[in-house]
Amino acid sequence: MKFTFEVKTEPVCVAAVAITCYIAVAVIQVCGGGIDPAVSWFPTALVTLNLIITIKFLINRAGRLAPTPFQLPVTVNAPHRHLQRLNCPRVPTVAMARELPPTTFAALFNDASRDPFLINGGYDAFLAPFRVKENNNAAPLVVRQLLAAAANQLLPVALVALVDGRLTPLFLPFRRDRAMGVEEHPATDGRMYAFEGELIGTQGYLVELADDSFNLTPRMTIPDVGHVRGLLATDPQLQAVGPFAENTPNTSTVRTRFVVPLPNKYAALFLAHERGITPRYYFDTILPLIEADGMAGACEPLTRFCLAAITTLAGAGSPVTIDSPRPPGRHVPLLEQASQLLAAHLTGLRRTTAPEVNLQPLINTIMAGQELRVQEQANARLDRELKENTTVAAWLGAENFARLLKYCGVADEADLPPLWSTWAKAPAKDRLTIFEGRVANEFFSLGAIYEQFTPSLFMLTQITSLKWGMLNPDALETGSLGNAYLFTDTDVELAQGVNRQIDFIQQGGATPSYADAQTLLKAKINLPGPDASVRCVLRMLAVYRALLPEGHRLISFLQQHHSLMNAYDPGWATYPTYIPQLRGLKGVYHLQWLSLKLTRYFGQLDRNMANVRVPDPHEIIDHIQEQRQWEPNLTETFASRYNLRALLGVHTRALPSIGSLPSLGATSTTTGSTISGVTFPSQPTSTSADAGATATGASSRVTNEGFNEALFGSYKTSAVKAKTVRDRVKAGTIPPLPTSTRDSTKPMCLAWHTKGVCNVNCPCSYDHIAYTDLEYAPLAAWCRDHAPSSPPATSPAQKRAAVTDVPKPRGIPPELGCCNRWDGMGSSLIAGPTATFSALDNVPHPARRLLRHYKHCGAPVKFSTPPWTRHQLQRALSRGPHKSAHEYQDYLAEEFVDMINKGQWVVLPFSSVRHLPGLRISPPGVIPQRDRRPRWIVDYSWWDVNADTLPLAAMESMQFGHALDRILREILLANPAFGPVYLIKLDISDGFYRIALAVDDIPKLGVAFPTPTGDDPLVAFPLVLPMGWKNSPPIFSTATETIADLTNTRLRTITLPPPHHLNDLAEHITSQPPFPPLPSVNRSTAPRDPSLPAPATPLAYADVYVDDFVGAAQRSPLGTRGLDNRRRVRRLLLHAVDDVFRPLSPGDDPARREPVSMKKLAAGDCSWGTIKQVLGWIIDSVDMTISLPPHRAARLLEVLDSFPPTQKRTSPNRWHAALGELRSMALALPGARNIFSSMQHALTTAQSKNRIALGKGVHDALNDFRWMHDNISTRPTRIAELIPLPPVAAGHHDASGKGAGGIWFPGSQLTPRVGYTSSAPLVWRHEWPPHITARLVTDTNPSGCITNSDLELAGGLLHLDALVQAFDVRERTVLSQGDNLSTTFWERKGSTSTASAPAYLLRLFGIHQRVHSYIPRFDYISDRFRGDLSAAQATVLAGVSPGRATSNATAWSKWIAFTAFQDKVPFLQIFAGRVHSGELAARGNPVKSRSAEDYVRHIAQTFLNMGAQDPRLDAAFHIDFCLQRTLRAWKQSDPAPLRVKPVPVTVIRHIAASATSALASPTYQAASDMIILAFFFLLRPGEYTDNDGDPFRLENVQLFIGDTRLPILAAPECELRLARFASLTFTTQKNGVRGEVIGLACSGDPYLCPVQAIIRRVLYLREHTAPPTTPLARVFNTPDKVTASYLTVQIRDAVAACGPHLGFLPTEVSARCLRAAGATALLLARVDPDVIRLIGRWRSDEMLRYLHVQAYPLMRDYAQLGHSVA
Secondary structure, eight states: OOOOOEEOSSOOOHHHHHHHHHHHHHHHHHTTOOOOGGGTTSOTTGGGSSSOEEOOOBOOSTTOSOOOOOOOOOOOSOOOHHHHHHTOOOOOOOOOOOOOOOOSHHHHHHOGGGOHHHHTTOSHHHHGGGSOOSSOOOOHHHHHHHHHHHHHTTOOOEEEEEETTEEEEEEEEEEOOGGGTOOOOTTTTTOEEEEESSOBTTBOOEEEEOGGGGSBOOOEEEEOHHHHHHHHHHOTTOOOBOOOOTTOTTEEEEOOBSEEEEOHHHHGGGGSSTTOBOHHHIIIIIHHHHHHTTOTTTTHHHHHHHHHHHBOOTTSOOTTEEOOOBOOOOOHHHHHHHHHHHHHHOGGGGOOOOOOOOOHHHHHHHHTTOBOOHHHHHHHHHHHHHHHHOOHHHHHOHHHHHHHHHHHTOSSGGGSOHHHHHHHHSOGGGHHHHHHHHHHHHHHHTTOTTOOOOOOHHHHHHHHTTOOSOSSTTOTTSOSTTOGGGGSOOHHHHHHHHHHHHHHHHTTSOOOOHHHHHHHHTOSSOOOOTTOHHHHHHHHHHHHHHHSOTTOHHHHHHHHHHHHHHHOSSOGGGOOOSSGGGGGGHHHHHHHHHHHHHHHHHHHHHTTOSSOOOOOTTHHHHHHHTTOOOOOOOOHHHHHHTTHHHHHHHHHHHSOOOOOOOOOOTTOOOOEEEETTEEEEOOOGGGGGGOSSSOOTTOSEEEOTTOOHHHHHHHHTOSSOHHHHHHHHHHTSSOOOOBOSSOTTSBOOHIIIIISEEETTOTTGGGOSOOOTTTTHHHHHHHHHHSOOOOOOOOGGGSOOOOOSOOOOOOOOSOOSSOTTOSTTSHHHHHHHHHHBOOOTTOOSTTHHHHHHHHHHOBOOOBSSOOOOHHHHHHHHHHOSOHHHHHTHHHHHHHHHHHHHTTSEEEEEHHHHTTOTTOOEEOEEEEOOTTSOOEEEEOTTTTTHHHHBOOOSOGGGOOGGGHHHHHHHHHHHSOGGGOOOEEEEEEBTTGGGGSBBOGGGGGGGEEEEOOOTTSOOEEEEESBOOTTOTTHHHHHHHHHHHHHHHHHHHHTSOOOOOOOHHHHHHHTSOOOOSSOOOOOOOOOOOOOOTTSOOOSSOOEEEEEETTEEEEEEOOOOTTOOSSOHHHHHHHHHHHHHHHHBOOOOTTSOTTOOOSBOHHHHHTTTTSOBSEEEETTEEEETTTTEEEOOHHHHHHHHHHHHTSOTTOOEEOHHHHHHHHHHHHHHGGGSTTGGGGHHHHHHHHHTOSSSSOEEOOHHHHHHHHHHHHHHHHHHHSOEEGGGTSOOSOSEEEEEEEOSSEEEEEEEEOTTSEEOTTOOTTSOEEEEEEOOHHHHTTBOOSSOTTOSBOHHHHHHHHHHHHHHHHHHHEEOTTOEEEEEESOHHHHHHHHHSOOSOSSHHHHHHHHHHHHHHHHTOEEEEEEHHHHHHHHHHHHHHHHHTTSOHHHHHHHHHHHHHHHHHOOSSSHHHHHHHHHHHHHHTSSSTTSSOOOHHHHHHHHHHHHHHHHHTTOOOTTBOTTSSBOHHHHHHHHHHHHHSOOOOOOOOOOHHHHHHHHHHHTSTTOOHHHHHHHHHHHHHHHHTOOHHHHSSSSSOOOBGGGEEEEETTEEEOTTTSOHHHHTTOOEEEEEOSSOTTOOTTOEEEEEOOOOSSOOHHHHHHHHHHHHHHTTOOTTSBTTOOOSSSOOOOHHHHHHHHHHHHHHHOGGGSSOGGGOOTTHHHHHHHHHHHHTTOOHHHHHHHHTOSSSHHHHHHHHHOHHHHTTHHHHHHHHO
8 A cells, every 4th residue: 555645735734634644654554564764764744744735535435426636725834935936846656665674784784773782771791701801701612602692593793803904894603503403514513604794796705713713812002092093193194003012101901802793883884895994994984983972882892902903013913913714615504504694684685575465454444435546546657657668679679679579489579478578667676586486486387386496697687688599519607598507506506416425425335536526516507417407407498488478489399308308218317328437427418408409599590590490309319219329519628617527526426336238339439528538429420410519500601609799899890801801811911810729720710700700611610619808819919900990880770879968857847845856765766876877797996896885875974973953953044055055046946956857956845854863954055157157066064064074985086186197297208109199088977966875864965945035944955976075076086086997907908999889979079179279489398308218009098087087099000900099098988987887778767868978078078189178277289288278367367466566455265265276277387386485474474364464575476476477378388397207317405604505416318508518417516695694593693584494495496506507407307405304395395384585485496497497306315315224224134034033123122112222231131131031022921041142132233233332242342241140040040942852754654644545635635745845855834834934836846857857837747757856946945045956866655755745746736727936835725724733733633643652742743843853864864964954954063962862762772882881
């Protein structure tokens, strides 16, 4: 039941209307209805206040009364005369819909009504375990149990963790707990899981949470919130603070957990960025919102965690960082539980339909027999008209509609199945649900009530795009109805089946490879089992019945084929296949046969062939009964791409034994491809007509179904024939064609690839295969360079008519009310903005996820302050709009009519919206503009709306501030050999209005609309981004900067863009110069800087300033063929715009416009020209100049003339406006920025708020501007004067009270003047005259007026003038350096805060720069010195290992915090003591004497690096006696060292033997090989594990057969396995000499052989195409890595398995024991200790002494030997 209200101008009883409205709302709520959350803020009683309402009832009692309106006349306030004058449309229907269930985590956690913790009294109880205290904290197990209990009770919980420096949200954590009745699964039981980030479509990214994620962190010192905010305020780029020493002011020492929960209402804010948010974002944006809500206390654990996240430790990152959570394996029970959890919380994903409720009895009771039908009939009529206008032909387009009629075999749309018309009339988001329901109905009609099939979105897209056939037999990811593989089991069904096979294997049922079953779980296409293909036929039949007319030939074929396959005796399940060994592929053969038959059928229809026949449903059965082969050919590409080896391995071995077949005769011959020792048969001659690629039938031509339109579309429509090109190749006039990938000795088929069609008997038919974009690169380059071209022949039917005029506003009824898009602020508001964006599928950019959020949810509006009070609203309303809005009231009325028609704004009386939550009202204003309509804007800063707005936008997207600089730089750096640079401009129509606001946030940006006195005030609401709001530019720039990035990325590739209809339109419009050219003047220009680069390709570039795109391009080189470079740039830019903003389509609203401004395009902006007005400046790329447009130059003179030299004062507003205009024009006036010091100083020294004094310095600066105005009238600014480049001359200058001097080092690019040379430095000096030195401020002359900084600044000017007198520096960059920081700051900024000598000197700097046309750069000498010193220190540190360097830095930081370089030895003693006790140790724990001695040694080395004396030495240069005694005493008290036990060979042999098991994982096998290598080569853990340090890599390995070294990346496997010698090359490993090689020969042992271990690692890495830099221990496609901890676990397990007779416990060994084990084995073998030390790279005998003691066989007889001697 739908209740509707209509606004009219007749008076009505407000009380009666209110009662009726509340009754209507009560009816909806009682009957189970709801209010759409998107319209929840829309006032229910809106129609009860001051609006004139008529409720129409249809009274039809026994047919005696005609339909008449039921009115209650009562006099109230007069109607809105001003709204009448606005000519606004009638109030639309307000549909109160049922509340939409959540479908995303953001929607789930944003809804306060679903927050169980707020409902049940707050977060205190739940957050108690996370409020970490000094002691008595909850154990990690308790925390996990708490989260598991919350998940079992279906409570929505969100956690946050610090991963890779980002605060990452983790939603709905749960535990696999058998106590909850889930299926037992040892691999996942008891572990914690959660969903990381937002859903991807309807799927969550499931990750496993390690148990230690819930542990307490170590104690750490963190700052308080105020201290962090202060630090962040000082540096906008700061992302981390610290480290902090203990007891530092404004800090505290605390602990937290590695994950903490998020209060639900703030969880969605952590989804602001795809990879999580930074800790800074929390303190800048989220914490103010928490504090405004009064939730700071409840969120204390979260804030403490974020304080720890933003704090860094010495030499490390944040102490709360965890490893990135890994996704678990594809275990079906786990996936099912996760899916059930998602469905329980996100009920909108279930796609269920609420049951209809019979409201008639209740309505009859309340309304007493009256029915509300008049408005319903009107709505039904409108809906019916809308649906009648939405036809299948209009939806699909003419070409696809014609194909659909052909496929369905009908002549008219009326004969199509009803599903197509339903799709055409339904929203895009509902079509998949409609499809699913229709297929389910067909299963019910077929009697298959237990069968189910869920069509995918890909299948729906392919069907509605009329792409029904496969591109080729090996492309199973293409097509739809002609691809039988799309009807196989889903991923979950496949996983269940494969897991059952795995269980069967593990229980001893068969012995196939375990890896084969795992491979199937990773396949791109789910292939069927041997007996599952018949079920696919049933699914195809249901889908065909839904899509094709009743009685269609294909429906009959599938129905008969399915019946025959089920009725076949002795049965399809017992039929083995023509070759019994391939029985496991029977289902694949069946679906391939179906796909080829159906694809051929649709292909023949596309080619309009006569007598197209459907496949024979009896063919397979007939061939089986006649013992003939029916299976189609499966190519090697098909077998490798879709893992047929794994499928055959699982199903063939798990099947029962295959019985013998009748003898086929010895003459049976088959050919085909061999995989895993089994031949895949080719198709016999008798059935070859239906096999292979898309069949050609009786036609003499074959079509390339995989034709690449993007690369070769222009060649396909070209009038040049392929035969003509081939003849030219034969004649030798153009180079030969590239070779085929199938046969490298033969050329490619030009017609097949560039025309998309070729002859059946083509001599190049071997090349009629599918190519990838990468394989097409040689042909694309050949076509571009050599293929003859002609204008593309595009038929008018293929072009979309370009709209060159902006459509006029639609007529609006004269009734009063709000805009015609105000549909209760419900889903219809989102439909408009959503349609503004494209699908964004072709936007490979990091901003895509954010753009999709704006597309579906709108831009958010959040404030850091509480909602406005009634008093604040009344104050803003009383103040009203700015004065300019009243002055342009007629203009605003006209604008709002247009914007209301476009669905961009709405206008409502304040009395109707005063109760809207979050309502704020700001004043609008109107800005007049030259030669165009005024521009209106909202002043959101007046009432601090902008100041209170949280920056929930990608502020980094605002790159437009330097757009002009970037464009000018590209023009300057372009190679002149390719001719001048051409420019185009594209403007986005409607600008900000193309992105919608979040519906719930619209009232927050209300606008006070100008209303006549006495009328009810009006409030306007933006439905889109408004002009003047703080976040509008960054949000909109996110879209436009993405377009620019896409364009430039594609310009760097060889992709040939397809045609674009607007490009063709722009081609026929001539670009006109924006203004008449300047009169011819004598321009003195310098030659092009010879140091500038000369790019090898013409310029192709695009940039954007908010919504104005600028393209720059040069012509293609002479002699090149193919698409012109300029046309390519424009096409790519237009396509990039369409990829983000959806272009017009035939069914669009008439008010909608193309994303590209057609008005600007028609004016020639989008046409190439060398003179363009770009961003307010005239750029001439031929003369390489930039100048002010005439009106701006006239305006500059007008501003200057408004302040005559006799004027002494002016108002602040006038002066502010004048300074703003002058600064905007100074951009292209070199040196102009140096003139503003005195003018700016006048503002700061104003004597009162109303007047500003214009002194002599101000008028002098204005005169300088007058001189510049006259100068640019005769000499436009050269682009080379604005773009700084690497300096061609560098110099240093200095000044003192006596004089100034300097030196220049000119480069060879400078042209010396007469009497000078560029080969020698230029030295100058100047002595100050007495009247200068007499006024210098000194100790003896404190009243002087000239400072040393002033003299330094004057010296800098003299320094530049000295260079100008000696060299021609026009359009060159020079670098001037000084040692006075104030001077350098003034020179770089170009201004000073005083009006004294520096201001005057800076004016001279500016005029000097303009006169001599150079670009100065300034630097501080000490900056370079610090850089050189840092480089030298880095070089010193590079001489030691990274670990040693880090340790040294840690010790030095502790020393610096401890002392300040006084008498050193006592401090060293105390420092060493505190390190020994742990107080100053890195981790805060006591250390041994050796570590304390290392700390002291590091301090001494740091002193020596700085050139100071070793602080440990006494006068005799010996270690201080007291320090020696202290260290010796500690050494005697140290506990005995815990040395690892060297494991015997027995343990390593056990590990190697276990690795040969079929159940051993790739990680275990890799670990076994690396353990063998570590044992034989005496390696450290960091050298043989997979880490970021210095492990041995694939490129460090050499294998030999005799003296022949094998190429490990290219040698055949059989040769590698014959290798008998292997070596490792050292690079940066510890104690190794770079380039040193250690090699070993085969050991002869079947398990323990270093050469065989290396061979196995090489073969494994080659199989996975690993690059040479890959560590030897790397494994792929598994979350486990070969780390030291993993090896320790495996070694200890092996020790435990070997038993206690080894003499030590498993806990006494680790990964470090292998080095000692190998050395011990060598020692026992009586190898010389020097050789052992050489192999192990030991530099002392300490390790050998340790090994002697550990070697039990050597030491056991020593006691007896001593006894015998005695």
